[in-house]
Amino acid sequence: MTESLPGWRRVTVAGGGPVLTFQPVPEPKAGKTRLHLDIAVTDVDEAVDRIGMLGGRWTGERHDYQEGAVLVMTDPEDNEFCVVQYYRV
Secondary structure, rough: OEEOOOOEEEEOOOOOOOOOOEOOOOOOOOOOOOOOOEEOOOOOHHHHHHHHHHHEEEEEEEEEEEEEEEEEEEEEOEEEEEEEEEEEO
């Protein structure tokens, strides 16, 4: 487990595979358990186009960090998730 940003925790699998990142949020949990996926992609622009063809949409929210770009997306039922393009440093 590593810390990518203050308060965040990242779990990786040796040899590749899914990466789970746990992000703290300021608001308390209300209702059902919240789950937010960050999906690593090689090209965020292509991912936005593909997600749009599948009925999702880009919210217009983008975050640029030293390690990569994060775009907030929604599925057809407006559940949020992110596509992340990691930069090779």
